[in-house]
Amino acid sequence: MVGFRHCSAVRPLTQPIFHDTLIIMNDVAFDCNQVRTRFKEIWGYDDFRPPQGEIIDTLLKSKDALIVMPTGGGKSICFQLPALLKTGLTLVVSPLVALMENQVQELQQRQLPAALLHNEIPRPQRKQTLQALEKQNLRLLYLSPETLLSPPIWEKLSHPQLKINGIILDEAHCLVTWGSTFRPAYRRLGTIRPTLLQYKPPNTKIAIAAFTATADPDAQRIITEVLQLDSPETFINSPYRNNLNLKVKITLSPGCRRHQLLQFIKTQKKQSGLVYVRSRRDSEQLSEWLRSLNYSTAAYHAGLSSQERRYIETQWLQGHLQFVVCTSAFGMGINKADVRWVVHFQAPQLLSDYLQEVGRGGRDGKPTEALTLMSEPTGWLDPTDNQQWQFFTSKLSKQYQQAEKIAKQIPSQGNINAIAQEFPEGEISLALLHSKGQLEWLDPFHYQLLKKSSSLTQSQNTPLQTHSQIKRYLTTKRCRWQFLLNGFGFTQEATGFKCGHCDNCQ
Template identity: 60%
Template sequence: MTASTASSLAQTRSLLQHLWGYPDFRPPQGDVIQTLLTGQDALIILPTGGGKSLCFQLPALMQTGLTLVISPLVALMENQVQDLQQRRLPAALLHSEMASVDRKKVLWALETQQLRLLYLSPETLLSAPVWQRLCVPNLKINGLIVDEAHCVAQWGETFRPAYYRLGAVRPALLQHKPPTTRLAIAAFTATADPTTQDTIERILGLDHPHRVRLSPYRSNLFLTVQSISTPRGRRQRLIQFIGSQFRQSGLVYVRTRHDSEALAIELKQQGHATAAYHAGLAANDRRQIEQDWLKGTLQFVICTNAFGMGISKPNVRWIVHYHAPFLLSEYVQEIGRAGRDGKPAIALMLISSWLDPDDKTRWNFFQQQMRSQIQSAQKLAQAIPPHGSVASVSKQFKEGAKSLSLLYKTGTLSWLDPFHYEINRHKNNGNRNNTHNAAVNSVQPMQTYLSTKNCRWQSLLSAFGCDEEAKSFCCGHCDLCRKR
């Protein structure tokens, strides 16, 4: 360690103690912070509850200039910014649900360079009012943080196509800045297998990133999968399990909005303090449910994957997956809500046996839906102009932005900047079948996890590329280890 590095580390440790009250960093926080302070690109994979946000917040506060934090969910942004603002730190957020007066205040703070951290979604980043202000030459931007970076690979193709344009942000911004400007990109996530890591690096345009990866293993999380014969049996097992938890805080994950509402009605009638949570609720209703759960007014929430990221409550003792998630990354994110205080927590998943075809029907529907989306995008791609703007294509075609993302993934489209594209229809057309197969096969890791006969955590370690650690691994406390 050089003298300058030691001095910088001492300074960051002093700021950590002053602002957060922690005596020292947890490994590898110090290493990650030093990487960001040197302006190097980074890909950071730390388990849920591993202190990722501190790794980019502290360097941002130590530097003059602005750090942009790209975040997928309003709840995730609000949770972090509220904590920073309570500490009187120069941080703010922008999202589409904000009141106009609040939005204007943040834009003014951005213009007058009062901020060190600005949280926003990919879509807000690329909106005209924000982009124009970011391109002002004298606005110093130190870096771009992509939080929950697995969303780049998981959502960029269909659900959130703006993610696929993030790789064009850095070169476009640098065109408006002084020639010596450096703008680093750091991607943070808890769930990225080797393929997803490569996808994140390629789409974001990371330049020889410093990689830090810790195992997703959480010794205090007890994983259990139980087979249920009938829909009625599934409900009865859920009710029995909740009753055994002595009113401790938890979450119940379901697949659909209808499931969340139907279960919430039934359990509230039985006297449970709960509520349904899904993306179809009004923003104010979602925020109220989140706050009621955090305060303990609600013992548990029955939610879709809209509740998967960003809500941090230390004393969550249990998670139930009423239905199996389709994606293993989704599952690891969701069980990561539990046991953040380091104390034991249970993650129970209910799956149907051959007597109950419900789960198989859901899996088949999910795969067919993916096939249909890809086929529609491919058909639409033939009608899209060979070059133009995302805005004009989105206005002309209902699913135009998604089709552009698909073309980008297959290698037939290049971004001229975050708003304009160029298509070479003769390039890499053979990749379209690979795109289709990759999307459909994305559910295979979860199916492998459910059918494993070995340790549950060993299966997860293998799926996320921790091959050495997975060898002969036995957690000793999952349902399969306990059977042995």
């Protein structure tokens, strides 16, 4: 893996953005002034923010890349502009329907050749998109990992005459946080490029770029290894945002937790915000209680229909809802600049999820409050957090046990669809085996076992460590931003760092 380019030291905007006057990509020259002109025509900006220019330069040259930029840093433009400048198709692999729909809607409103595929779109729209794909009229096609690997779509993407320039993995941290235990299709993405190239003309080049707002050094390594990135150009931006004021408060009972939330919301007057919970049930119950107190809010989670989710998003974006009580399904790609507060009614399991979610606030650069509520350490008076952790670890343990059983029963080589049909959790089990180095993917649909393990359950350190990391963050007496900088690999920047605006610094 290449050395990380920490972009806190990227050249200022007053200096040239691109390395060369011309960017050569597949024998096509891109004049840098033309690139900027097209950028201004589409988005209306005069020039790029660092490190947007360098990233666009990299993607136009069809190089692999890993990009970690804070939320609100303009990541989508970095891959959308190169895709629109090239001939051929760029695939954007995205985790959530809401995220895909928001980005594609913005592009289509600008009359740009972009579309999306997921299992909720109407049949006529799907047919129209597939026709545009076959005619090579698209430059950007958004789809989930599961849709990408579905046989009908894979067959069309594998057609020798369909030119594919690149694959973008948006919100790439999902590969790490969801890939082994929730969205196992992520673990097969590394086989997409080599398998597609077998169907394409000789000398075809398909670049891969992974974008995320949160990835510590371990996550960066996993993303690079799973995607099989080839000597990637790596851009790593500090997660620090000086307008986010981080606070943690202890709750002594479930009733106290609700009281703390209510008192905080009252201090925010009518300003826009978000309340994060960890389950659909909590989202529904908490929003119902707050509505009974005459707050304009709604529950948002993955169990809602596409139409219901779009309606709530629109109501919130337009200010008809002051805040949304949501699970992690809300937020990625939804761009609202004036979110003045974010409350974690319950803390997430992972530090990366926490940073993602507080990052929904303050995109306009103005001061924003981020409050997290946590049970008192013993859990005797408020067992909420301990119960969530026990549920998490119990579920994880069962998944590892199931993977162990399946590893002993399946052939050394096989087809994932056959395993999924025979075992209810078969696909997740294969993903877990892959994450532990006991299985490799021969292509997106076929596996090969590498070795038999004595016990997978002995390898649960990573999830346990990541949860203890969020616990340490919540209970630290040090500067909270210093803790986050250390946690995401910015140890040099963290040395002696004090933000001056978290609860511990104050």
